[in-house]
Amino acid sequence: xxxxxxxxxxxxxxxxxxxxxxxxxxxxxxxxxxxxxxxxxxxxxxxxxxxxxxxxxxxxxxxxxxxxxxxxxxxxxxxxxxxxxxxxxxxxxxxxxxxxxxxxxxxxxxxxxxxxxxxxxxxxxxxxxxxxxxxxxxxxxxxxxxxxxxxxxxxxxxxxxxxxxxxxxxxxxxxxxxxxxxxxxxxxxxxxxxxxxxxxxxxxxxxxxxxxxxxxxxxxxxxxxxxxxxxxxxxxxxxxxxxxxxxxxxxxxxxxxxxxxxxxxxxxxxxxxxxxxxxxxxxxxxxxxxxxxxxxxxxxxxxxxxxxxxxxxxxxxxxxxxxxxxxxxxxxxxxxxxxxxxxxxxxxxxxxxxxxxxxxxxxxxxxxxxxxxxxxxxxxxxxxxxxxxxxxxxxxxxxxxxxxxxxxxxxxxxxxxxx
Amino acid sequence: xxxxxxxxxxxxxxxxxxxxxxxxxxxxxxxxxxxxxxxxxxxxxxxxxxxxxxxxxxxxxxxxxxxxxxxxxxxxxxxxxxxxxxxxxxxxxxxxxxxxxxxxxxxxxxxxxxxxxxxxxxxxxxxxxxxxxxxxxxxxxxxxxxxxxxxxxxxxxxxxxxxxxxxxxxxxxxxxxxxxxxxxxxxxxxxxxxxxxxxxxxxxxxxxxxxxxxxxxxxxxxxxxxxxxxxxxxxxxxxxxxxxxxxxxxxxxxxxxxxxxxxxxxxxxxxxxxxxxxxxxxxxxxxxxxxxxxxxxxxxxxxxxxxx
Numbered sequence: 161x162x163x164x165x166x167x168x169x170x171x172x173x174x175x176x177x178x179x180x181x182x183x184x185x186x187x188x189x190x191x192x193x194x195x196x197x198x199x200x201x202x203x204x205x206x207x208x209x210x211x212x213x214x215x216x217x218x219x220x221x222x223x224x225x226x227x228x229x230x231x232x233x234x235x236x237x238x239x240x241x242x243x244x245x246x247x248x249x250x251x252x253x254x255x256x257x258x259x260x261x262x263x264x265x266x267x268x269x270x271x272x273x274x275x276x277x278x279x280x281x282x283x284x285x286x287x288x289x290x291x292x293x294x295x296x297x298x299x300x301x302x303x304x305x306x307x308x309x310x311x312x313x314x315x316x317x318x319x320x321x322x323x324x325x326x327x328x329x330x331x332x333x334x335x336x337x338x339x340x341x342x343x344x345x346x347x348x349x350x351x352x353x354x355x356x357x358x359x360x361x362x363x364x365x366x367x368x369x370x371x372x373x374x375x376x377x378x379x380x381x382x383x384x385x386x387x388x389x390x391x392x393x394x395x396x397x398x399x400x401x402x403x404x405x406x407x408x409x410x411x412x413x414x415x416x417x418x419x420x421x422x423x424x425x426x427x428x429x430x431x432x433x434x435x436x437x438x439x440x441x442x443x444x445x446x447x448x449x450x451x452x453x454x455x456x457x458x459x460x461x462x463x464x465x466x467x468x469x470x471x472x473x474x475x476x477x478x479x480x481x482x483x484x485x486x487x488x489x490x491x492x493x494x495x496x497x498x499x500x501x502x503x504x505x506x507x508x509x510x511x512x513x514x515x516x517x518x519x520x521x522x523x524x525x526x527x528x529x530x531x532x533x534x535x536x537x538x539x540x541x542x543x544x545x546x547x548x549x550x551x552x553x554x555x556x557x558x559x560x561x562x563x564x565x566x567x568x569x570x571x572x573x574x575x576x577x578x579x
Numbered sequence: 580x581x582x583x584x585x586x587x588x589x590x591x592x593x594x595x596x597x598x599x600x601x602x603x604x605x606x607x608x609x610x611x612x613x614x615x616x617x618x619x620x621x622x623x624x625x626x627x628x629x630x631x632x633x634x635x636x637x638x639x640x641x642x643x644x645x646x647x648x649x650x651x652x653x654x655x656x657x658x659x660x661x662x663x664x665x666x667x668x669x670x671x672x673x674x675x676x677x678x679x680x681x682x683x684x685x686x687x688x689x690x691x692x693x694x695x696x697x698x699x700x701x702x703x704x705x706x707x708x709x710x711x712x713x714x715x716x717x718x719x720x721x722x723x724x725x726x727x728x729x730x731x732x733x734x735x736x737x738x739x740x741x742x743x744x745x746x747x748x749x750x751x752x753x754x755x756x757x758x759x760x761x762x763x764x765x766x767x768x769x770x771x772x773x774x775x776x777x778x779x780x781x782x783x784x785x786x787x788x789x790x791x792x793x794x795x796x797x798x799x800x801x802x803x804x805x806x807x808x809x810x811x812x813x814x815x816x817x818x819x820x821x822x823x824x825x826x827x828x829x830x831x832x833x834x835x836x837x838x839x840x841x842x843x844x845x846x847x848x849x850x851x852x853x854x855x856x857x858x859x860x861x862x863x864x865x866x867x868x869x870x871x872x873x874x875x876x877x878x879x880x881x882x883x884x885x886x887x
Contacts, residue, residue, distance in 0.1 A: 201806050207773065225704065225707070226814070227814045227817065229707060229712040229813070229814075230714055230812050230813075233711075233713060234710040235715075274799070277632065296687070305714065321624055327756055351601070358858070358859045376610070384855055384857075385857050385858055386858055386859050387858035387859060387873075388816070388858065388859055390818040391818075391858060391862075392805075392808065392810075392818050392819070393606065393808075393849075393850075395598075395599030395736075395850070396596065396599050396850050396854045396861075397604060397737070397853065397854035397858060398599075399592055399595050399596050399599060399854065402592065402595070403589075403592050413672055416714070416809065416810035416811075416812060416814075416815050416818050418808030419714065419716075419809060419811075420808055420809045420810060421811070423738075423807065423808055424736065424808060426724060426725065427724065427725065427726060427736035427737065427738045427739065427807075428726055429725060429726035429728070429734040429736075429809070430733060430734050433740045445713065447716075448713055448714060448715070448716055449713065449714025449715065449716050449810050449811070449812060450716060450810075451716035452716075453718070453724070485762075524877060557716075577787075
């Protein structure tokens, strides 16, 4: 069943691209066919979710205002695009997806409150949402208490697993280890300097990275520094980097600090084409603010780059730009957010039901062949099997793919030997 | 910790670290000057200071885009025009805000805190609606990037030197205006005794408006300059506001010299500690020291002697 859906995925995109071409009658039949088969609402919705004979309601819960709006805007855009595309092919079990968007306002209690509102008042069938770990942690008890389903898009620190959450981004070991292995092998790197923002994700990620560098790669961490969120002055730590001369600077600085860090790095005469720098926090979105000329040459390690050369991505990128403007860029998390509605649709079709318990049980093994990053599959632990890639930042703000793992990397949210 | 390094290395690091401290000092002075004028001279707590800075940054971004599209040959010099435009835009907005909002609140100084905080939220959302929620990248002319090679191992960031020169110029300018010009005398007279100043024929309303405008205008220039070292987004102003208030309050509200002295001590402490400890620890210790000193000396480092 999921295969059939995957085949149909390309059709609305292609239809838009090749407007007026009459070569697609077979594909346009698909939605009609699924309408005809639409099962009775009482059979597929036994827990009183907002499902009617023609519509199903989901929630979108991100920060459209406040400091996180910078990052979460892309996720909102991606989820809306996915929903529009799914509707264009006939929706889910013959029902069009309607969404209710709530604003978490970059405030964690607000996230929890809005999640409760979506589940209790609106009875949404699933929520696409959250971005920071703090907002996810605030929403998690609500999801578990009222038995909701959350599709969470951000790469994060791991150490979490819930029946009520599907993690569509990478957890820390998935994202970091392959990148470190690559740079150790490719650059012969032995000494690493870690610098991050001071909160849970960078600290956990660096802990994992340190264990890997010391125990597996037999290298040395010559410095590990944290700066408060929003810090704008990095001259002192840049001097320390100059003093210790590490083979690799490994960074997980986030938000506005990122911009300051790379601008000052460049101003201090550190040339990223000679000094290897591996970041796990800079996507195309961030480069918009940093400026390509300030970060060109740096390596980023994640699962998706806008420049990926595969058929899925070649239809995804133009569709995204058509909906949200030629100048918008698509980063790793934006792509992961795009997976949320699709994975939910495929899981609902596999389970043959909107019931949350059945979706949670049916999730492991669901595969999405139309993912812009290539192919993903949900693991028993509700994270995704995905490839890890290394890209090099270019002047125009895009990444050039340098390396990708041969196989899908298994998600391991509770890594042994790394805690 | 220094055992592994050669003397030459250490020497050049200390020189560069000295520069890092001076650059931080200039940044602090530049961002605090506008606030010091408004807070010190008028007693208005302007929580929207950061947003006036970001207006300057957005003006710089627009100027840069304009030059790139229409006058690419003059791109290398656009920054100077951008700073002037930033001053004018932020200053004009400041005067408007004073006229609409602040002048009704002079008798209720604490309410200005709430009003300007609301203003900062409004401005943030306005930037988000107009320029989008994402950060924008301000492209700089080539000569402002990179660093000066002083010796083999000593490198000084050009944008840091630029900020230092700019800070020096603006500080001298403000000092001249405040202490030598006729208008500065009027401002100081209004601060000391509003009623008497009015009685001798000074138009106190006008003085207030221009003072507020000047403070906001300087914030705009600061924001313009900070596009070189920081981010430009709807909420970027929030990154500066805490440090700015710290510098002004620590220095003693009514004193220009105090602001400079406090910026110097905070920046040197911060930058030295950052080198020996980690960034977060340095911040904690700096804040602790400031809190300790303010407990002993609540009026700040320098304060005007006034008869209570």
